[in-house]
Amino acid sequence: MKKYIIIISLLIPIALFSQQIEKGSMLIKNGTILTVTKGTIDKGDILIKDGKIHKIGRDLKATSDMEIIDASGMFVMPGIIDAHSHLGIDAVNEATSPVTAEVFVGDALNPFDIGIYRALAGGCTTSHAMHGSANAIGGQCETIKHRWGTEDPEVLRMKDAPRTIKFALGENPMRVHGEGSGIQPATRMGIEQVFRKAFSEAKQYKAEKAAMINGVGPLYNERMEVLSDILDGKIIIHCHSYRADEIVMLMNVLKDFGVNKICFQHVNEGFKIAPELAEFGASASVFADWWAYKFEVYYSTAYNAAILQRNGVITSINSDSRELIRHLYHEAAKSQKYGGLSDDEALALITLNPAKQLGIDNRVGSIEEGKDGDIAIFNVHPLSVYAIPQYTIVDGVVRFNINEDPDDMRLYVDPNEDIQTYHYEAGHGHDHDHDGCMQDVFETGLFEEKH
Amino acid sequence: MKNLIYILLLLCVSISLNAQQIGKSTYGAFALTNAKIVTFNNGVVEGTLMINDGRITSVGADINIPSDATVIDCEGKFIYPGMIDAGTTLGLNEIGAVSLTQDANEIGDLTPHMEALTAVNPNSVLIPVTRVNGVTTVLTNPTGGRFPGRAALINLHGYTPQQMYAGFKGQTMNFPSSGRRGRWDRRSDEDRKKQEEKNLKSLKTVWDQLQLYQQVKNNLESGDRLNYNPELEALLPVYEGKEKLIINVNKKADILSAIKWVQDHKVDAIFAGVADGWRVADELAEANIPVITGPVLNYPSKNSDKYDRPYANAGLMHKAGVKVAIRTNETENVRNLPFNAGFAAAYGLGKEQALKAVTIVPAEIFGMDKEIGSIEVGKQANIFVCDGDPFETKTTITHLFINGWNVPMESRHTYLYDEFLDRSPGLKN
Numbered sequence: 001m002k003k004y005i006i007i008i009s010l011l012i013p014i015a016l017f018s019q020q021i022e023k024g025s026m027l028i029k030n031g032t033i034l035t036v037t038k039g040t041i042d043k044g045d046i047l048i049k050d051g052k053i054h055k056i057g058r059d060l061k062a063t064s065d066m067e068i069i070d071a072s073g074m075f076v077m078p079g080i081i082d083a084h085s086h087l088g089i090d091a092v093n094e095a096t097s098p099v100t101a102e103v104f105v106g107d108a109l110n111p112f113d114i115g116i117y118r119a120l121a122g123g124c125t126t127s128h129a130m131h132g133s134a135n136a137i138g139g140q141c142e143t144i145k146h147r148w149g150t151e152d153p154e155v156l157r158m159k160d161a162p163r164t165i166k167f168a169l170g171e172n173p174m175r176v177h178g179e180g181s182g183i184q185p186a187t188r189m190g191i192e193q194v195f196r197k198a199f200s201e202a203k204q205y206k207a208e209k210a211a212m213i214n215g216v217g218p219l220y221n222e223r224m225e226v227l228s229d230i231l232d233g234k235i236i237i238h239c240h241s242y243r244a245d246e247i248v249m250l251m252n253v254l255k256d257f258g259v260n261k262i263c264f265q266h267v268n269e270g271f272k273i274a275p276e277l278a279e280f281g282a283s284a285s286v287f288a289d290w291w292a293y294k295f296e297v298y299y300s301t302a303y304n305a306a307i308l309q310r311n312g313v314i315t316s317i318n319s320d321s322r323e324l325i326r327h328l329y330h331e332a333a334k335s336q337k338y339g340g341l342s343d344d345e346a347l348a349l350i351t352l353n354p355a356k357q358l359g360i361d362n363r364v365g366s367i368e369e370g371k372d373g374d375i376a377i378f379n380v381h382p383l384s385v386y387a388i389p390q391y392t393i394v395d396g397v398v399r400f401n402i403n404e405d406p407d408d409m410r411l412y413v414d415p416n417e418d419i420q421t422y423h424y425e426a427g428h429g430h431d432h433d434h435d436g437c438m439q440d441v442f443e444t445g446l447f448e449e450k451h
Numbered sequence: 452m453k454n455l456i457y458i459l460l461l462l463c464v465s466i467s468l469n470a471q472q473i474g475k476s477t478y479g480a481f482a483l484t485n486a487k488i489v490t491f492n493n494g495v496v497e498g499t500l501m502i503n504d505g506r507i508t509s510v511g512a513d514i515n516i517p518s519d520a521t522v523i524d525c526e527g528k529f530i531y532p533g534m535i536d537a538g539t540t541l542g543l544n545e546i547g548a549v550s551l552t553q554d555a556n557e558i559g560d561l562t563p564h565m566e567a568l569t570a571v572n573p574n575s576v577l578i579p580v581t582r583v584n585g586v587t588t589v590l591t592n593p594t595g596g597r598f599p600g601r602a603a604l605i606n607l608h609g610y611t612p613q614q615m616y617a618g619f620k621g622q623t624m625n626f627p628s629s630g631r632r633g634r635w636d637r638r639s640d641e642d643r644k645k646q647e648e649k650n651l652k653s654l655k656t657v658w659d660q661l662q663l664y665q666q667v668k669n670n671l672e673s674g675d676r677l678n679y680n681p682e683l684e685a686l687l688p689v690y691e692g693k694e695k696l697i698i699n700v701n702k703k704a705d706i707l708s709a710i711k712w713v714q715d716h717k718v719d720a721i722f723a724g725v726a727d728g729w730r731v732a733d734e735l736a737e738a739n740i741p742v743i744t745g746p747v748l749n750y751p752s753k754n755s756d757k758y759d760r761p762y763a764n765a766g767l768m769h770k771a772g773v774k775v776a777i778r779t780n781e782t783e784n785v786r787n788l789p790f791n792a793g794f795a796a797a798y799g800l801g802k803e804q805a806l807k808a809v810t811i812v813p814a815e816i817f818g819m820d821k822e823i824g825s826i827e828v829g830k831q832a833n834i835f836v837c838d839g840d841p842f843e844t845k846t847t848i849t850h851l852f853i854n855g856w857n858v859p860m861e862s863r864h865t866y867l868y869d870e871f872l873d874r875s876p877g878l879k880n
Contacts, residue, residue: 292545327794
């Protein structure tokens, strides 16, 4: 009995402090609605009730308690989704072993990251907070909603979003483990064997568990549990990759182990093997135009997204950067310069398609009745270079409003934060920060950064 | 018959060899007809732009077209002056993470005798990728150290650095800063302050040495020998106010300190970067120092800053009366210059001024406005033809002229598109 009291008293503070996710109701009136899936509605209204899109149409009526946004002359699109970001987490790389499937960035969520607010100011409502690319099999990632204002990490999570995990090919794991620690993998051959070993061990672990008699089985192993879940199709792989050969390699390995849920990230040479990606059913999340910052992206083209899209690969454009995430609408617009995608195709690159890649397209990624009330409103068409986000709405709650936007939006001022901290990213050609995936690796002092 | 096959085979070989190379440019007389020509002194002129022997020879509605001119019908299209990126490392650096392809950063703190033009690679794969977006001219900068070397203005066309040279060189400087150099800079406030003071002191030493060097040099008598000192020799024109000094400075306190230094030493200065320019816009205007700011598409410098400061910075400085040009400070993506200008335009600079900030304003800052930066008779024919607003991503550039050369709209990126859009063999041969 005493034991139960202790447990209950331990639970009380958790119950007190765990916040409810705020869900709003509102009417957005008279805007040009870019639904992404069902064309464009001129002078349309969107009624959001309890965080969900309740009705789309004309002359919809708000109840007296509802906020009303007059979107006359404005453009209304689904909240932007970034399938590759490192915002809202305190740690990115567990760069201590080529396989670290057991770690989870969701254990290090940081709702105070000002980058979240700045992403909202760019119309972005959901992002995929990813583990870094130091390891061939990195950690598990978390899909977060940009509910800026909460101090509760739990509220950031997009509940019920499928589990995802980071894999990485090529130079990064080779550099960190091969060059850095003198262990495999130092080559793309070695990277293949890391996957084959990990999956084979997980298969054996699964078999031993299945053959368990009287509760006696293999010693519990979190890493093996996670790898088993990958083999069972319970986790979507998001794999940092660049070169065509390494991408084909991983598809071959996955075929051998019966795994098929994968989105290739960056995938700068995806255009070279677009038919193979389409046949496998792999999707691709790319940069609009980043290239030449390292050798494995020297043979790139900004037409990558268009070629992938035209070959039937589900394609998104991501940021991997706290700067780029502020204007993904502009990054998507570049697919019109490089390959002539239509407005709907270009908008899908940052809404519906990343939603599919994260397995959340039943909830977000388009303006449809029943979906989450995640909306971005712009002064002009969001694919114009002159577009300025006006409102960003998450679950029917206005989280960014350009008319009520004080300079300092920090939720928490760290007394140890140096007010002289400056971020002079002198164009990513110089700052090396554009490999956001390698954050933490060189800061731990484990490795000297090589330029 | 055998000969014919041989010729066909040769043709095949030459075609496949050429597949990854840029086609040849053409030169001579060109008439760009039926165009809307965007000039700064005469507004938008509808009519013909004539190019001959590298120069713009006429602009207007009623122009006789010589019979030998190549006519390009620009019906429904616009002609703009080629864009100038006033701060890049294009041509010096090739692949970011491969150090042996990087020529911008020489070892040493005091290397003003390094000449960027020397190491410009005319065959850099990045150059065609850049120019097909309408950027015809860039300033390419040496980087690193206090005095990294002499920057050079280059046109993005030519087979030797000298062919590319666009007529301006200027010394560069990274002004001593008390700010952190990045997220990874873990020095304490005190350590950084100490380092800054030390740097300012060593800067003073350099100027003292220059003073001495000048005195000695001016008082040499026949038979005297002055030791070889390329560093001081390279800085002497700056010391004497005969050469411009491009000073990279970003933080508010550093900008104020740099203004004072420039005034104290009577340096002909241009400020570059200037991320905090909006905080001290009035002081910059008062000091009458031109600014090359950017990248515009950048992250705010402090966590407490409003999210749009980097976008709005150029407009805020312009409003205060500062002469503002825009740069990308990029290498492989200098091609995003029009988009940097577009964001600055949207966030307060305005379209017209943003266009000037990437054309005539940098030309004026470099003292090259008689040659480039606008469409005027007699200027170098650096222009592009497009079907809409030059900053919009939807706009297509159809023709490009650099120094009068009609340059093919081709790059590695277009070749890879052509080859792989509909790959052959596809999935199954």
